[in-house]
Amino acid sequence: MTIACSPAEAGPFRCPTFIESYLATLALQPRGRAWPSNDGGATAHRYLDWLSALAGAIPASWPWGFVDAGFWAAIARVRNFVETRLCDLRLEFWCQTQKETHDEWMAEYGLPDACDPFPDLCTKVAAIGGTQCDYYAAIAARAGWSIACTSVNAGCGGQAGDMAGCMSAGAIGGGSYIVIIVDLDKSPAYVAPSETPPLAGLLQAGGGLSCPPDMTPLQCILDRIVHAHIIIEYQTIGG
Numbered sequence: 001m002t003i004a005c006s007p008a009e010a011g012p013f014r015c016p017t018f019i020e021s022y023l024a025t026l027a028l029q030p031r032g033r034a035w036p037s038n039d040g041g042a043t044a045h046r047y048l049d050w051l052s053a054l055a056g057a058i059p060a061s062w063p064w065g066f067v068d069a070g071f072w073a074a075i076a077r078v079r080n081f082v083e084t085r086l087c088d089l090r091l092e093f094w095c096q097t098q099k100e101t102h103d104e105w106m107a108e109y110g111l112p113d114a115c116d117p118f119p120d121l122c123t124k125v126a127a128i129g130g131t132q133c134d135y136y137a138a139i140a141a142r143a144g145w146s147i148a149c150t151s152v153n154a155g156c157g158g159q160a161g162d163m164a165g166c167m168s169a170g171a172i173g174g175g176s177y178i179v180i181i182v183d184l185d186k187s188p189a190y191v192a193p194s195e196t197p198p199l200a201g202l203l204q205a206g207g208g209l210s211c212p213p214d215m216t217p218l219q220c221i222l223d224r225i226v227h228a229h230i231i232i233e234y235q236t237i238g239g
Helices: 018-026 042-054 066-093 102-108 121-126 133-142 216-222
Strands: 147-153 176-183 231-237
Touching: 018 042, 018 066, 042 066, 102 121, 133 147, 133 176, 133 216, 176 216, 216 231
Parallel strands: 176 231
Antiparallel strands: 147 176
16 A cells, blocks of 8 residues: 655655545455446546535435445545554654654653753654764753853873873862853853842852852753763853
């Protein structure tokens, strides 16, 4: 059986119309006088023309062969419904659409999720992932954050020629980490913290007038796509 997703779609795979399902069903019958509607489509088309001309009226009698044609038209309508659903599910398998299986897709991908880095279900399904800074920056940009990053291998000293002292006090060892540099001025998602009024008792010596930038929304997104073994350090500019 040849199926495509619309009659206008080119190629060998297309969804049959009702007429095509009808004629294909009639062609499965034996030939002979007991099966008058299996005559290559002539009786089927005459039946459909006659039926449309009735405009809802109840016929007093049916022409020869039309009872058989009407019975198989009802069978073909069910067949065409199933074939259309199969065609829709072919698209749904790759989430080109989601009208048939929306609830199942949402449960499979744990949606809705306020921290999810993808704006909609089918975009999430199509995401190929990655471990490069460019990929992280592209995902962050979709959520309104302008970032750059550098990948850092914390296993210093593993090869000859590594800089002496790279594992200085405070360095992170035993794996890799990345430095995320956030440009607050170019990040529409960033909301600046409110400043603390300089009133007696509210400030401490050396303290600033405002809280540091809140990176929680960005962290929420990146934590979903950066591999769990990688440690992230956030730095900000602007703001």
